Amino acid sequence: MERMKPQAKIEGEPRWPSAVGMIAIGGLFYALPPAMTVGPDWLVLVLVAVLITPAILFHRAGMKRANQVFGYLAQGVVTLSLASSLVILVLRLSSHKDTPAELLRAAAALWVSNMLVFASWYWRLDAGGPNQRDLQRSHTDGAFLFPQMVLDPELRKEMGEDQWRPGFVDYLFLAFNTSTAFSPTDVPVLSRWAKVLMMVQSSISLTAIAILAARAVNIL
DSSP states (O other): OOOOOOOOOOOOOOSHHHHHHHHHHHHHHHHSOGGGSSSOTTHHHHHHHHHHHHHHHHHHTTOHHHHHHHHHHHHHHHHHHHHHHHHHHHHHGGGTOSOHHHHHHHHHHHHHHHHHHHHHHHHHHGGGOHHHHTTOSSOOOSSBOOGGGGSOHHHHHHTTOTTOOOOHHHHHHHHHHHHHTSSOTTSOBOOHHHHHHHHHHHHHHHIIIIIIIHHHHHHO
16 A cells, blocks of 8 residues: 655745844834934834734744734834834925934935835735745745746746745845835736835835935935
C-alpha cells in the first residue's frame, strides 16, 4: 500500500517588516516640529510601540483575532496622526510662523509617513489580510494584480514562484510608486476600495510635494 506523502507546511509571511514600518512612522512623527503634532511629539511612537508589541505576541501565540485587533488599532493611530498633522501644516502656511527648514522637514516627514501608512493599509487589507493569506499556498486573488499572478502556472513552478505571496515590501513598493508617479505602475488595481485608498494617498503626496515643499523652497 502506497504511503501518502505529508503536505508541506505553509509558512506565514514575516511580520517584522510591517512592525518596523510602523515604528518608523512613530519616529517620523517624533521628528516633526512640535507645533505640527497633536499632543507630545513622542505620543505616536509610544502608542505604536504599546500596540504593536502585543500584536506580535498574539501572532506568535496563534491568537489571530487579537493580533488583528491590535494591528488595526495601531494602524488607526498612525492614520489619524497623519491626517491631523497634514491639516495643521496646511493651516499654518498662511501664518508664516514656521521657518523654511521646518516646513521642508515637516513635508518630507509627512511624505514618507504617508507612503508607510498606506503600504500598511494595503498589506492589512489585501486578500483578507496577512492572517488570511497565511492560509493560502499561493497568492492568486486580491485587490492588486501583481506580475507573479499572471504568469503561467508551469512557468511559475519553473521559476520557483509557485508558492509566491506578496510581503510588506511588495506593498511598500506599490505605495512608493503611488506617492511618486501617482500611479500603481506595474501593479494594476482591481478593487474599488483599493482605488479609493490610492487616490487618497496620491492626494496627500501631492499636497506635501506640490504645496508644502514648494512653498518652503520659494521662501529660501
